[in-house]
Amino acid sequence: MTPKAPNNGWWRGGVIYQIYPRSFQDSNGDGIGDLPGITARLEHVAALGADGIWLSPFFKSPMKDFGYDVSDYCDVDPMFGTLDDFKVLVARAHDLGLKVMIDQVLSHTSDQHPWFTESRASRKNPKADWYVWANAQDDGTPPNNWLSIFGGSAWQWDTRRCQYYLHNFLTSQPDLNFHNPAVQEALLDTVKFWLDLGVDGYRLDTANFYFHDAELRSNPGRGAPDLDKPDPAVNPFNPYGWQWHVYDKSRPENLVFMQRLRALLDQYPDTTMVGEIGDDDGLARVAEYTAGSDKLHMAYCFDLLGDQRSTAFLHGTLERFNAVVGDGWPCWALSNHDCERSASRWGGTPPNPQLLRLAAAFQASLRGTVCLYQGEELGLPEAQLAFEDLQDPYGITMWPEFKGRDGCRTPMPWVADAPHAGFTTGAKPWLPVAATHTALAVDQQAGHAHSLLSYFTQLLHWRRQQPALLHGRMTLLPLHPQVLGIVREHETSQGTQRLLSVFNFSDQAATLALPPEWAVAAPLLGSGLSGALLDANTLHFEPWGGLFLQA
Structure with a gap:
């Protein structure tokens, strides 16, 4: 190995x-x-x-x-x-x-790839099975109901082999046969x-x-x-x-x-x-x-x-x-x-x-x-x-x-x-x-x-300077009507970094009382994020405001 x-x-x-x-x-x-x-x-x-x-x-x-x-x-x-x-x-x-x-x-x-050119040439050639080919049903319709993301059937009729080929996207993008x-x-x-x-x-x-x-x-x-x-x-x-x-x-x-x-x-x-x-x-x-x-x-x-x-x-x-x-x-x-x-x-x-x-x-x-x-x-x-x-x-x-x-x-x-x-x-x-x-x-x-x-x-x-954001585990504060709170924690050689990111995803002002475990948190500056203030363990948000805090 x-x-x-x-x-x-x-x-x-x-x-x-x-x-x-x-x-x-x-x-x-x-x-x-x-x-x-x-x-x-x-x-x-x-x-x-x-x-x-x-x-x-x-x-x-x-x-x-x-x-x-x-x-x-x-x-x-x-x-x-x-x-x-x-x-x-x-x-x-x-x-x-x-x-x-x-x-x-x-x-x-692409349907212009040499592999597909060879595959569609006949049912018996070295690359005949390199793409997904299938016979029509008895009434001539495609093999099944699969659809293309770009609209319509995912199957395209090919007159060379008198079979359908699969294309999950454009008809000019035939699917390879990974089997x-x-x-x-x-x-x-x-x-x-x-x-x-x-x-x-x-x-x-x-x-x-x-x-x-x-x-x-x-x-x-x-x-x-x-x-x-x-x-x-x-x-x-x-x-x-x-x-x-x-x-x-x-x-x-x-x-x-x-x-x-x-x-x-x-x-x-x-x-x-x-x-x-x-x-x-x-x-x-x-x-x-x-x-x-x-x-x-x-x-x-x-x-x-x-x-x-x-x-x-x-x-x-x-x-x-x-x-x-x-x-x-x-x-x-x-x-x-x-x-x-x-x-x-x-x-x-x-x-x-x-x-x-x-x-x-x-x-x-x-x-x-x-x-x-x-x-x-x-x-x-x-x-x-x-x-x-x-x-x-x-x-x-x-x-x-x-x-x-x-x-x-x-x-x-x-x-x-x-x-x-x-x-x-x-x-x-x-x-x-x-x-x-x-x-x-x-x-x-x-x-x-x-x-x-x-x-x-x-x-x-x-x-780049916040280990908790790069590598830390993630938990959430309880659901709030306006404010999303994301907790990130990571152990480093200097101790555990605990960060709380709080975001007011609304066009109205909002308040959030910090949970008891964040009572000693302080704003972590330097990110450029603005629109929120911490006052007596309560966060006050402007519309679309946010703040990073560190415990």
Whole structure:
């Protein structure tokens, strides 16, 4: 058995900054962000206080789903640069103290991948069973009722083989057959390729989608959503949420493959994996996939990526997290490239600056790893795009009720007075720079003590000095109508650090009497959080106010 390489656990309690390469910085004027552009802007990420970056896909791809449809796992798409550009990026990141994680899309490929070209050519070829093929039912309909996340059946008829193939996403993203050992070996080889080039870890796209039910049993229905009582976990305009996804994902065999992935990463020092978990019970699946130190290092689900941010909702989510996750390790995100930006979802229109500060402090207080999405530190709201500007096939298909993901993917604003806010010198960026983003550009906020960027920077650097926030266990104060209280405790060589984070998640003033065990607590300054005062063991909150205390 190969011995494990040492791991310093940098990711445990760290801050990971997600970069969407198409929209971070264009270096050559073609309107599309690229690897040299990212390299040129890494100092911004390091100064912010991040520990590592996560790069969304930059592999060769026809870009039907903007890189999440891979046609070559072991090369850079020319629109982003070259392998040498990637090596320069990794070296520069490491010089700045940043780890580099890349987005690995293992559940499916592009239909232009050579593997699929061979697989669909006939029912008898060396890769015939590398994808999920199935015969039609007697009436010609698909093998079962599985649905694509992007709408309609998850099965596409192919005239070459006169069979259906499975696609959980676009028809141009056929699913690989993980029941075939050769497929697993080929994918593990691609993971090893980038580890050998010096990457420090992976974000695994759709990590619980790899295996399907070998018997192709239909999913049970859950019924159409009640539009009068919406479920935040279900998109009412997408029938995908009308099923319980028992057979098309989160299969038990998936955990065995996760163990194989972990064994591979354990051969490389200081590496990590974070998995994206989309499931009917996300927290339970996070627990399952991160328990026992032999599968994923960490995982995230979508509990905090919805519209709800009431005290009752947040308290209930964290209470359930404490109950089910055990020794597992979460990664908490409030925004990413697939959902409406948190500044709009949580902050309103226009976003409330005090609420954005509170949300950041709340995220920094949770047991787990923090994941920030580019522009979140600037308070960028969701961009409003015209239909003719859309690029996302998801939004184009479901317009106008669902506008897709382009609104969170528009270019990063760097210089307010420059064309296209400094993102590109070209005539036109791939998506327009939002007018609401220009005044929030980096150059308008950097060095200004009261800007949101300065607040994020202060908060993240302060957090690094608080062992309880990085590593401590987490408990909650009893439910309060307005105030959420999070207790973090951690034993150090200097003794136990006990921190209490308190947040008024309402637009009304609030008071909270401290529990007796916190009677000697005092405000812990330096985070930049404001809007609350301690007076005679009673906390007085402004709307959206918060405070850190230490016993």
